[in-house]
Amino acid sequence: MLLMHGWAIGLSALWLSHGETLLWSLLRRLAVRLRAVLAPPAVPARPGAAPARFAPPVAPRPAPTGHGVSRRGPPAAASAHAA
Secondary structure (H helix, E strand, C coil): CHHHHHHHHHHHHHHHHHHHHHHHHHHHHHHHHHHHHHCCCCCCCCCCCCCCCCCCCCCCCCCCCCCCCCCCCCCHHHHHHHC
16 A cells, blocks of 8 residues: 555655646747737838827926814814813
8 A cells, every 4th residue: 555655655746747838838839829819910100101209208296284174183173172
């Protein structure tokens, strides 16, 4: 029985070793094919075509903070009772 378990361990290790190699090679091949499928086709530039002009991005204005409500600290009613 010990001999059969040894054979099973050896065959399993060999099977897993080759299976892992096969899996990684399959994933590499799949990645190459997916990259070719998902990559956009190269479009040749038209001669004399002017590049598109875009307006530069506008920096956002800071929000006015003078009318903000501060809600930090205990409520006014709670601090009156604690004193």
